[in-house]
C-alpha cells in the first residue's frame with residue numbers, strides 16, 4: 001500500500017480501489033493550514049505570599065480555524081487558568097512563561113491596549129460562572145447592548161435590535177421581555193445564555209467556553225452543548241470547550257486534550273480518545289463514574305505541589321518505579337494523531 005502523502009490532501013480514493021478506506025485516526029492532520037492559536041510551553045505560577053505555586057507546567061496546543069478542541073480534566077488541573085491565560089485575564093499574582101500566538105501576534109508580549117482589542121473581538125470567553133461576565137446591578141439588555149456597542153459600534157435602536165437577535169439566537173425565551181430583567185431574576189442556565197450572547201457580539205474567531213456543561217440539570221447541560229454546536233455550524237468559529245466531562249463534549253469536539261495537574265497527558269481525535277483512551281488517567285475519565293471508589297478518588301484534585309515523575313503515578317494502577325521520579329513524561333506519538341504522555345506507553 002502506498003503511503004498517504006503528508007503534504008496536501010491525500011489523493012481521492014476510487015470506489016473500485018482494492019485498498020480499504022483508511023480509518024479517520026490513521027489519516028495525518030492537514031499540515032498546510034497555519035493554526036489560529038498556538039501555545040508553546042506555557043507555564044503559569046501563582047504568587048502565594050512569596051511562594052510560587054505552579055498551575056500550568058508546560059502546555060503546548062494548537063487550534064485551527066473552525067476546529068472544536070475539547071480540554072478535559074478533573075477539578076483544579078488548570079483548564080480555566082489556560083483559558084484565562086489566553087485572554088490575559090490572570091491578574092497580577094500570576095507569572096507566565098512560554099508563548100501564546102494568535103495568527104502572527106504574540107499575546108504574551110502584546111500591549112494591554114491591543115490585548116483589549118483582541119479580547120471579545122478575536123477571542124471571547126464564557127466563564128464557568130456566568131455571573132463573572134454579568135453585572136448584578138444592570139439589566140441584561142443594557143449589558144448585551146454594551147457588548148454590541150463595544151464590538152460592533154451600534155447604538156440606540158440598532159443595538160437594541162441586535163441584542164434581541166443575539167438573545168434569540170442563544171434561545172433566551174421572550175428575548176425582548178428579558179431585556180429588562182436583572183441577572184438575579186434569571187436562572188443559571190439563562191444567565192449562561194446571556195453571557196454567551198455577549199461573547200458572540202464580537203463575532204470572535206475563537207470562543208473559549210469554560211464549563212458550558214455545568215449546572216444541576218442534565219437536560220439543560222445537553223441543550224447548552226447542542227446550542228454551541230448550532231452556533232459553531234452557523235458561523236464556523238473555532239471553539240475551545242473546557243469541561244470535566246469527556247462524554248459531554250466528545251460528540252462536539254474534533255480533538256480532545258486531557259489535562260492532569262497542569263500538563264496535557266493525552267491528545268487525540270475525540271472519537272479515538274472516547275473509544276480507545278491510552279493514558280491510565282483518561283481511562284479513568286472515560287470509565288463510568290459509578291465505577292469503583294478508588295477510581296473516583298484518582299480523578300480528584302491533585303495538589304500543585306507534586307515534584308518529580310508523573311503527576312498521576314501516586315494513583316496509577318500501572319505505575320512502575322521510573323514513574324515516581326525524574327522528569328515527567330512528555331507527549332509522544334502512540335499512533336497517527338494520537339499522543340500520550342506516559343512512561344509505561346513508551
Ligand SMILES: Nc1ncnc2c1ncn2[C@@H]1O[C@H](COP(=O)(O)OP(=O)(O)OP(=O)(O)O)[C@@H](O)[C@H]1O
Pocket residue numbers: 046054055073074075076077078079080081082090091093128244304
Ligand atoms: N487566581 C488564582 N490565584 C491562585 N491560584 C489560582 C488562581 N486561579 C487558579 N488557581 C489555582 O490554579 C490551579 C488550577 O485552577 P483552575 O481553575 O484552572 O482549575 P480547573 O481545571 O479549571 O478546575 P475546575 O474543573 O474545578 O474548574 C488550582 O490549583 C487553583 O487553585
Ligand SMILES: [Mg+2]
Pocket residue numbers: 079080081128210211
Ligand atoms: Mg475551571
